[in-house]
Amino acid sequence: MADALQQGNSEAPPANQQRVSQAIVFGASGISGYALMKELTRYPTPTTFSRIIGLTHRPLKKEISLLPEDERLELYSDLDLLDRNKTLLQMQHIPGVEHTTHVYFAAYSGHGSSYEELKWTNAELLTNAVGTCEIVCPLMQFFTLQTGGKAYGVEFSDKVPYNPPLSESLPRIPEPYASNIFYYEQYDIMTRASAGKPWTFCEIRPDAIVGFVPQNNAMNIAQALGLFLSLWKDVNGEGSEVVFPGNEKAWEALHTDTSQDILARFHIFASLKPEMTSEKTFNVVDGPATHWKEVWPQVCAYFGLRGVAPQSGDREPFSAQRWMEEQHGNWAKWVQKYGLKEGALEGTTWKFMQDVIGIPFRRDYDASASRSIGFTEERPHAEGYLMVFEEMRRARIIP
Numbered sequence: 182m183a184d185a186l187q188q189g190n191s192e193a194p195p196a197n198q199q200r201v202s203q204a205i206v207f208g209a210s211g212i213s214g215y216a217l218m219k220e221l222t223r224y225p226t227p228t229t230f231s232r233i234i235g236l237t238h239r240p241l242k243k244e245i246s247l248l249p250e251d252e253r254l255e256l257y258s259d260l261d262l263l264d265r266n267k268t269l270l271q272m273q274h275i276p277g278v279e280h281t282t283h284v285y286f287a288a289y290s291g292h293g294s295s296y297e298e299l300k301w302t303n304a305e306l307l308t309n310a311v312g313t314c315e316i317v318c319p320l321m322q323f324f325t326l327q328t329g330g331k332a333y334g335v336e337f338s339d340k341v342p343y344n345p346p347l348s349e350s351l352p353r354i355p356e357p358y359a360s361n362i363f364y365y366e367q368y369d370i371m372t373r374a375s376a377g378k379p380w381t382f383c384e385i386r387p388d389a390i391v392g393f394v395p396q397n398n399a400m401n402i403a404q405a406l407g408l409f410l411s412l413w414k415d416v417n418g419e420g421s422e423v424v425f426p427g428n429e430k431a432w433e434a435l436h437t438d439t440s441q442d443i444l445a446r447f448h449i450f451a452s453l454k455p456e457m458t459s460e461k462t463f464n465v466v467d468g469p470a471t472h473w474k475e476v477w478p479q480v481c482a483y484f485g486l487r488g489v490a491p492q493s494g495d496r497e498p499f500s501a502q503r504w505m506e507e508q509h510g511n512w513a514k515w516v517q518k519y520g521l522k523e524g525a526l527e528g529t530t531w532k533f534m535q536d537v538i539g540i541p542f543r544r545d546y547d548a549s550a551s552r553s554i555g556f557t558e559e560r561p562h563a564e565g566y567l568m569v570f571e572e573m574r575r576a577r578i579i580p
Contacts, residue, residue, distance in 0.1 A: 202230045203280045208288035209235030212392040216441035217285050222251045224446050236260045247395050262306040272317050281318040283452045285325050292399050300363040307367050311374045323452040324382040328364035348547040349462040383451050384462040391565040392441025393572035397528030403569040405534035409501050410484045411579040419485040425477050426501035430541035437466035437546045440565035450556050457554045468559040470545035479563035502535035519580035
């Protein structure tokens, strides 16, 4: 696999060896893009895609990527989508890029910045990606755009009409809040760019994504939970109780998590069925709505712990974020004790974990649209977390 754009050590296969489909994944080192890189090697068949080109901003070396050993997989790093000219130059130098037929966009930047900066940054990322693909990928047929629950106004649920289960048929939230949702701008970019063109697109909306990446990812609830529960077990012992880090409302609020592999397979599924998905939006979830009252005990049991309900009454809920921060002085000793990968604890955003777990209202999705076009894959929500914990162990992130 090629490691960086500037190395240019990948050769396109001869024309007579080209199969029908070739893929590009923007954001290949992220929680969604990484899963796409794996699933494109085997879904819907092991031969659907003749070549899979992963583009990343930060380096993802093949020796730590834990991707399948597959000659079709290539990684190109140092892609700066905020620089239009540099992006064009870099992508023009990928051998055989002109054979690309399917593009999967999972790039994101600006976590924690203002609404205005988030909107500008992510609109620019997409604009430059689409514009460049139109130039260097003349055979492009389909482009998937991944967004999320912010499109339903989850951040402003107390200020806008908000009636779960959340369906794709719901209108955009009203102003002035709509201007803070960069997903709307991204969808409009795609609509304008694809008008009258031989290619089309769809929008894909996961709920909280449960997944693994070999490098740190700021918005990764499963990695944060895995590290928290592993350290808790080491400090408090196997069989100890772990109080749910949220209040009673969060304990019972319905939600619908999205496993990264199911999400990736839907990206591919939708891209191969343009007659049913063109310019449409689809929710993607693991299955029927659940709540932490069901998931928390199962997640804790994986580590030999007993997950229990939140403290009732007027007491402040237990904070896993605060506990992890208080344990900061023990992090290095714990990593050394078990010979774990360094940097995982420091690269994890505990606030993101605490914020997502602590959401005190419903945010469950209606999945009928994706089901109606034939995508019926489901799994129990807790199982998605357990699969990630197994990957974390394999990568020596947890013992």
